[in-house]
Amino acid sequence: MSHTRPRRLSTLLTAAALLLVTLVAGGCAASEAGPADTASGSSSAAFPTTLTHAFGTTTIAAKPERIVVVGLKEQDYFLALGEVPVAIRDWYGNMPNATWPWARERLGEARPEVLARAELDYEKIAALRPDVIVGLSSGMSRQEYDLLAKIAPTVAQPAGDGSWAVTWQQMTRAAGQITGRSAEAETLVADLEKRIASVAGAQPRLKGARTVFASTYEGQYYLFSPETTASKVLLDLGLTMSPEVTTLTDNANQSATISRERFDLTDVDVAVWSEAATDPGVATLLGDPLYTRLDVHTQRREVFLGTEANGALAFSSVLSLPYVLDKIVPALAAAADGDPATDSEYSAK
Incomplete structure (x- = not known):
């Protein structure tokens, strides 16, 4: 899970x-x-x-x-x-x-x-x-x-x-x-609302950019609803989620498993994965040609969070959101520019 x-x-x-x-x-x-x-x-x-x-x-x-x-x-x-x-x-x-x-x-x-x-x-x-x-x-x-x-x-x-x-x-x-x-x-x-608005305004690349919040937990691939607390923060920063993801995740768990054949749903402007790039599940993902052929990967538009950063976004609290704004938002902006040479500490190496 x-x-x-x-x-x-x-x-x-x-x-x-x-x-x-x-x-x-x-x-x-x-x-x-x-x-x-x-x-x-x-x-x-x-x-x-x-x-x-x-x-x-x-x-x-x-x-x-x-x-x-x-x-x-x-x-x-x-x-x-x-x-x-x-x-x-x-x-x-x-x-x-x-x-x-x-x-x-x-x-x-x-x-x-x-x-x-x-x-x-x-x-x-x-x-x-x-x-x-x-x-x-x-x-x-x-x-x-x-x-x-x-x-x-x-x-x-x-x-x-x-x-x-x-x-x-x-x-x-x-x-x-x-x-x-x-x-x-x-x-x-x-x-905090004022600070979020200020940070979002300083990152024009994020406005309107498509995103997904995803996980590779225990060999399964999950997408999370735009209604979850963490996803709402991404949307507050100006990002958007597709109607298809919204429909798929409209259930009690506010998430949906996807097959490898639906990796196209993660082919967005910024894909946010809850695990670190060193996680075994991510290693499997990055070795799968159904994923690696997508623009989201070839243009390095991925952000791999890991335990602490994912925790900050998952909590999305008055104490953890400053962490998100200081550390994760710059990584989102680096991914959104579509330049493979642009790197961050949350990029796959």
């Missing part, structure tokens, strides 16, 4: 574990209502505050001191606002404390509990005594939400946006509302 293509979480819980969760829950401040369109909230820092999400509404009575993250990348947003979660859900990359380089110094001396990606451990989450559980990027099911809400007020993903399409703006504003720091969150959003 690609690093940018999370899988559905397990929803199984034994009767004994459910009983334990119910016993330790002790009064949840969450309330249910009809689905709403966004998990972002008002700019007011007052409590109580209510957030809307895919499964209704959740009310947080007072500023939470113990935040448990069950989403795959929310830690960046809380850390950006000066709040350290007591637990972080691991995604990939085997990073210390499940925290990536661009966010690590914000931990200070804190060492949050790391929750496994594979499935939710309800007993462990309950033992952490959370004031709030946050799963904006978790893609949690209704059953998982109901179980978590027995432990503490739980904020799930937005309704209507798909499990993996939550924007960095939505995430920032939701984290601001949860922590009572909405004004700071709005400042983060405004400043």
Whole structure:
């Protein structure tokens, strides 16, 4: 599975574990209502505050001191606002404390509990005594939400946006509302939007250039939807994706596998691959004549990210996007010029 293509979480819980969760829950401040369109909230820092999400509404009575993250990348947003979660859900990359380089110094001396990606451990989450559980990027099911809400007020993903399409703006504003720091969150959003626009304006080659975001994970070739968080950042920089890719990836996973015979879909102005050029999957790709005969390869219009750079784009957070703007955007521009002599650290050597 690609690093940018999370899988559905397990929803199984034994009767004994459910009983334990119910016993330790002790009064949840969450309330249910009809689905709403966004998990972002008002700019007011007052409590109580209510957030809307895919499964209704959740009310947080007072500023939470113990935040448990069950989403795959929310830690960046809380850390950006000066709040350290007591637990972080691991995604990939085997990073210390499940925290990536661009966010690590914000931990200070804190060492949050790391929750496994594979499935939710309800007993462990309950033992952490959370004031709030946050799963904006978790893609949690209704059953998982109901179980978590027995432990503490739980904020799930937005309704209507798909499990993996939550924007960095939505995430920032939701984290601001949860922590009572909405004004700071709005400042983060405004400043970063301004910087993205400035960087995009300084790279006219990217405006209107066609792109795909792809992966070679485990011998399969994947294309990702323009609705995923990472793809949306590429589009914000002025790049475009074809209607065919949009149609192919319009599903719950927001991705599609393609056969070698459809490498033509990657023959674009800038092809962004999640793996490094040294990855075994990329080596296979670059040894395949069905791919190497394409203009995207002969003109070296490829960008091969690797773990850290792919993580920065996959997270696309207020902390990781400056990395994207500083390091990945110049590589995109070098690829988009169509000159095989133009190189970057993310080119195939």
